[in-house]
Amino acid sequence: EDFNWAKNDHGSFYYGTFPAGFSWGVGSSAYQTEGAWDRDGKGMSIWDVFSHRQGKVQHNETGDSSSRCCAFPHGSSCHIAAPLLCFPFPANHVNEKGIKYYDDLINVLLENKMTPIVTLYHWDLPQTLQEKFGGWQNISMIGYFSDFAGLCFERFGNRVKHWITFSHPWSVAVEGYETGKHAPGMQMKGSGAYRAAHHIIKAHARVWHMYDSQWRSKQKGIVGISLTADWGEPVDILDQKDVEAAERYVQFSLGWFASPIFNGDYPQVMKDFITKKSAQQGLTTSRLPTFSSQEKSYIKGTSDFLGIGHFTTRYVTQKNIPAINSPSFYSDRDLAELVDPQWPDPGSEWLYAVPWGFRRLLNFVKTQYGNPMIYVTENGVSEKAMCTELCDKWRIQYYKEYINELLKAIKDGVNVRSYTAWSLLDKFEWEDGYSERFGLYYVDFRNKNKPRYPKASVQYYKKIISSNGFPNQREVDSWMRKAMETCSSSNQLLAADPLASHMEMVTEIVVPTVCTLCILLSAVFLMFLLRRHN
Ligand SMILES: CCCCCCCCCCCCC/C=C/[C@@H](O)[C@@H](N)CO[C@@H]1O[C@H](CO)[C@H](O)[C@H](O)[C@H]1O
Numbered sequence: 001e002d003f004n005w006a007k008n009d010h011g012s013f014y015y016g017t018f019p020a021g022f023s024w025g026v027g028s029s030a031y032q033t034e035g036a037w038d039r040d041g042k043g044m045s046i047w048d049v050f051s052h053r054q055g056k057v058q059h060n061e062t063g064d065s066s067s068r069c070c071a072f073p074h075g076s077s078c079h080i081a082a083p084l085l086c087f088p089f090p091a092n093h094v095n096e097k098g099i100k101y102y103d104d105l106i107n108v109l110l111e112n113k114m115t116p117i118v119t120l121y122h123w124d125l126p127q128t129l130q131e132k133f134g135g136w137q138n139i140s141m142i143g144y145f146s147d148f149a150g151l152c153f154e155r156f157g158n159r160v161k162h163w164i165t166f167s168h169p170w171s172v173a174v175e176g177y178e179t180g181k182h183a184p185g186m187q188m189k190g191s192g193a194y195r196a197a198h199h200i201i202k203a204h205a206r207v208w209h210m211y212d213s214q215w216r217s218k219q220k221g222i223v224g225i226s227l228t229a230d231w232g233e234p235v236d237i238l239d240q241k242d243v244e245a246a247e248r249y250v251q252f253s254l255g256w257f258a259s260p261i262f263n264g265d266y267p268q269v270m271k272d273f274i275t276k277k278s279a280q281q282g283l284t285t286s287r288l289p290t291f292s293s294q295e296k297s298y299i300k301g302t303s304d305f306l307g308i309g310h311f312t313t314r315y316v317t318q319k320n321i322p323a324i325n326s327p328s329f330y331s332d333r334d335l336a337e338l339v340d341p342q343w344p345d346p347g348s349e350w351l352y353a354v355p356w357g358f359r360r361l362l363n364f365v366k367t368q369y370g371n372p373m374i375y376v377t378e379n380g381v382s383e384k385a386m387c388t389e390l391c392d393k394w395r396i397q398y399y400k401e402y403i404n405e406l407l408k409a410i411k412d413g414v415n416v417r418s419y420t421a422w423s424l425l426d427k428f429e430w431e432d433g434y435s436e437r438f439g440l441y442y443v444d445f446r447n448k449n450k451p452r453y454p455k456a457s458v459q460y461y462k463k464i465i466s467s468n469g470f471p472n473q474r475e476v477d478s479w480m481r482k483a484m485e486t487c488s489s490s491n492q493l494l495a496a497d498p499l500a501s502h503m504e505m506v507t508e509i510v511v512p513t514v515c516t517l518c519i520l521l522s523a524v525f526l527m528f529l530l531r532r533h534n
Pocket residue numbers: 029032167168171228309311337338339349350378429430438
């Protein structure tokens with residue numbers, strides 16, 4: 001039975017548990033957490049170069065040191081850094097130190113009874129491929145990406161059975177090649193994003209086919225793609241124009257990638273709108289590239305599961321945006337985004353907590369793409385860096401309500417198999433640097449050892465996992481109380497951290513300096529005594 005939008009009661013909490021065998025995890029990505037940007041033979045990525053340019057990231061922060069110093073910064077869902085593994089250009093050279101790093105990581109996860117879900121591309125393209133070919137603007141990326149994927153399947157595929165080709169390709173395309181807010185910082189408005197996405201979709205399909213024909217029978221794994229999307233809710237549900245605008249909002253993000261992969265072509269509404277807007281500019285062909293019929297059938301059906309990342313929702317209304325002289329991805333959509341001022345917005349300026357949007361998005365996936373197997377790959381909330389509060393009640397609220405909407409979606413019949421909280425640790429947040437914290441663990445970036453402190457939300461999340469959901473109100477209420485009790489002792493540890501850093505300086509710098517001085521003075525004094533004696 002189809003989800004009834006009109007009957008969706010936003011308010012009520014659903015007590016119940018997830019299906020047996022449902023998987024729970026935590027995630028993080030390579031560039032955001034690993035650091036060590038110039039160690040262990042790692043090559044430069046587009047994010048290394050971009051973040052070192054003045055004015056690209058808040059406070060000119062970089063991912064240089066991040067968290068890789070003391071223990072693996074990854075959870076069960078980890079994202080591999082291509083520039084650490086190989087140098088695709090000019091000759092395919094494999095960096096064995098990089099291979100060992102991920103070998104060890106995968107082994108640690110397995111030893112701790114965690115199933116690694118490995119993403120091949122979370123935005124850190126080798127810089128050489130950007131410089132030489134223009135990165136994802138160039139069709140040659142398909143071959144380079146599939147060589148890289150082949151290397152990963154060959155070296156790690158005996159242990160990794162869940163592969164994600166791309167994480168959030170919308171962001172790669174739009175923020176990398178349209179607005180230029182992300183690496184490589186290109187502003188090719190109205191065409192760059194569409195071209196990048198076209199090559200990414202083809203690269204995904206190529207890798208899926210390679211796995212299917214060369215590795216699947218031996219390794220018995222599965223390959224999917226992870227798409228991050230907001231839900232778009234019509235401002236006026238009774239206004240057909242708003243309803244269509246809201247659907248366009250979702251089609252121009254999720255549908256752009258999901259529709260070719262599950263249905264065999266770009267969403268009709270994207271084709272119609274971009275063709276219309278291109279004609280208004282006087283172009284004879286659409287700025288949206290087209291797939292040939294062979295390509296359509298090659299791409300269709302190339303995801304064994306669909307990864308869904310989701311953080312927030314927008315209200316959407318129809319708005320004509322004439323853009324004859326300045327075409328852009330945004331003006332192609334003819335819509336305006338709004339938010340409800342009542343929605344909580346704890347951290348990132350784009351992230352409002354709207355749990356019911358999650359259930360709607362998941363039901364949209366079910367009806368549009370034939371109810372595919374879904375892995376929720378990213379869901380979480382940030383706080384501003386200045387808050388060093390480990391008793392993060394608002395994050396608990398966010399997780400509790402979003403996971404509850406996920407449970408409701410499963411009751412609606414959506415085929416969701418796993419949930420990954422985003423993210424394990426506080427980390428580098430792209431153009432926002434370290435100013436926003438998404439972690440279940442607080443990281444003290446001031447300290448060179450990057451110590452981690454559990455937030456209350458991690459205690460709460462553990463309870464959800466161990467109960468496989470929300471068994472009953474009395475028990476669930478007790479989790480919040482317990483989480484808030486334990487976080488106050490972690491808060492005290494964190495408060496003592498400046499002292500720890502100070503002590504570290506005393507032991508590492510002051511003590512050796514004083515000792516050296518003492519030895520020197522003793523030597524001088526001894527010489528003086530000897531001379532007097534003679
Ligand atoms: C009327 C609207 C009012 C809002 C005004 C805010 C305007 C800000 C501009 C928004 C730009 C788009 C931002 C999009 C963000 C997300 O799609 C994206 N960050 C999700 O990607 C994942 O994010 C995680 C947390 O940031 C994580 O870092 C991960 O690596 C990303 O994959």
